[in-house]
Amino acid sequence: MSQISAQGRSMSGTIDWSKYSTVLFMDSMVALEAKPLANLPWAEIDAAGPVLVLVVPQVMKEIDKRKRDGRLGRRARDFNRLIAPAAESGSAVQISVGPPQVNIAFAQIGRIDWDALQDLDPEEGDARVVAQVLNAAGVPAGVKTLFSYDNNPIAMASRHGIKVRKLPESWLMEPEPSPHEKELLRLKGKIAEPRNDRARDRGHT
Numbered sequence: 001m002s003q004i005s006a007q008g009r010s011m012s013g014t015i016d017w018s019k020y021s022t023v024l025f026m027d028s029m030v031a032l033e034a035k036p037l038a039n040l041p042w043a044e045i046d047a048a049g050p051v052l053v054l055v056v057p058q059v060m061k062e063i064d065k066r067k068r069d070g071r072l073g074r075r076a077r078d079f080n081r082l083i084a085p086a087a088e089s090g091s092a093v094q095i096s097v098g099p100p101q102v103n104i105a106f107a108q109i110g111r112i113d114w115d116a117l118q119d120l121d122p123e124e125g126d127a128r129v130v131a132q133v134l135n136a137a138g139v140p141a142g143v144k145t146l147f148s149y150d151n152n153p154i155a156m157a158s159r160h161g162i163k164v165r166k167l168p169e170s171w172l173m174e175p176e177p178s179p180h181e182k183e184l185l186r187l188k189g190k191i192a193e194p195r196n197d198r199a200r201d202r203g204h205t
Contacts, residue, residue: 015052015091015092015105015138017138017139017140017143019050020049020050020051020052020103020143021046021048021049021050021051021100022045022049022051022143022145023051023052023054023139023143023144023145024045024051024052024053024054024145024146024147024165025053025054025055025056025059025107025133025136025144025145025146025147026053026055026059026147026148027059027129027146027147027148027149027150027153028059028062028063028066029148029149029150029167030147030148030149030167031059031063031075031076031079032063032066032072032075032076032079033075033149033172034149034167034171034172034173035171035173036078036082037053037079037082037095037096037102037104038095038096038102039096040096040171041171042096042098042100042102043098043100044168045165046100048099048100049098049099049101049102050098050100050101050102050103051100051101051102051103052092052102052104052105053095053102053103053104053105053147054104054105054107054136054139055083055104055105055107056107056109056129056132056136057106057107057109057132058125058128058129058132059129060083060106062125063076063079063080064076064080067080082095082104083104083106086104086105086106090106091105092104092105093105107132107133107139108136108137108138109132109135109136109137110135110137111135112131112132112134112135114131117131117134117160119156119159120156126150126153126156127156129146130146130153130156130157130160130162133146133157133162134160134162141161144162144163145162145163145164145165146162146163146164146165147164147165147167148164148165148166148167149166149167149172154166
């Protein structure tokens, strides 16, 4: 991939955009539904790198809301620990040695002129993500890429000239069993216990 030739400032520290061949704005599903970011096969997107993953405020807000969620709480807390050094330092931090090397950082967002974005609803989460990507301070417009699994934000981003990359199916975690499935597994385990006891008893006779 061609290297980014501009420089900019997206947070309190200066980011040298020329060192990154790919800049991805992730949505919340990447943190909550995909495998851990540090373990993802980033070479499928950019074999050489480095890759910069940026997090806009709306995405962080959506992840934070899940910290007490029964199913997604652990994933949300894990992501918070992963990105905490970037929050504390105000600069990009490395999350994967690679290759490719992958860094993560918070994006600083400029003022959003919602009047100029008539097709985006400021009350709708996906629209806020796209608007914040459009107004990410310092990031060269031509390198902004929305990284999402959901078609709605992907369609919005495409309409506004943002490059898009769909999260591969193979990057998703295996779905957790539903409460009904968990109960069936628990009952099967209880049934299996007496059978195992009888088998052990026969083995000692």
